[in-house]
Amino acid sequence: MVVRRPRHIPIRSCVVCRESSDKRRLLRVVRLPEKAGGVVQFDPTGKLAGRGAYVCADEKCIALAHKQKRFERALSVTQDKMSVDLFDRLRSSKGEDAGGADSISELTSNPVLSNE
Numbered sequence: 001m002v003v004r005r006p007r008h009i010p011i012r013s014c015v016v017c018r019e020s021s022d023k024r025r026l027l028r029v030v031r032l033p034e035k036a037g038g039v040v041q042f043d044p045t046g047k048l049a050g051r052g053a054y055v056c057a058d059e060k061c062i063a064l065a066h067k068q069k070r071f072e073r074a075l076s077v078t079q080d081k082m083s084v085d086l087f088d089r090l091r092s093s094k095g096e097d098a099g100g101a102d103s104i105s106e107l108t109s110n111p112v113l114s115n116e
Helices: 059-067 070-075 086-093 101-108
Strands: 011-013 020-022 027-031 040-042 051-055
Touching: 027 070, 027 086, 040 086, 051 059, 051 070, 059 070, 059 086
Parallel strands: none
Antiparallel strands: 011 020, 027 040, 027 051
């Protein structure tokens, strides 16, 4: 008889309320590497390379993250590196499963603000 250990579940904390939760229940925002432009965008898959920060899927946390510039601080970026529609995409995805193929294609198809 083989006894299996329970699978490890990564825990992350929200940059606004600091509440810890399962990584899959939070929304991830990532700063892409400088080679990729260093822009900040929503990461629905949780697998993009770069520095990540997490926020609860709660409307209040998303609004406070925008107002208090929590992502700019957590990711050490300026406003010009933020995706144009980052907070709109976070709000629209708060009730969806990040792993769904439809939500991924919809959310990653939007353009990112460039410095040019």
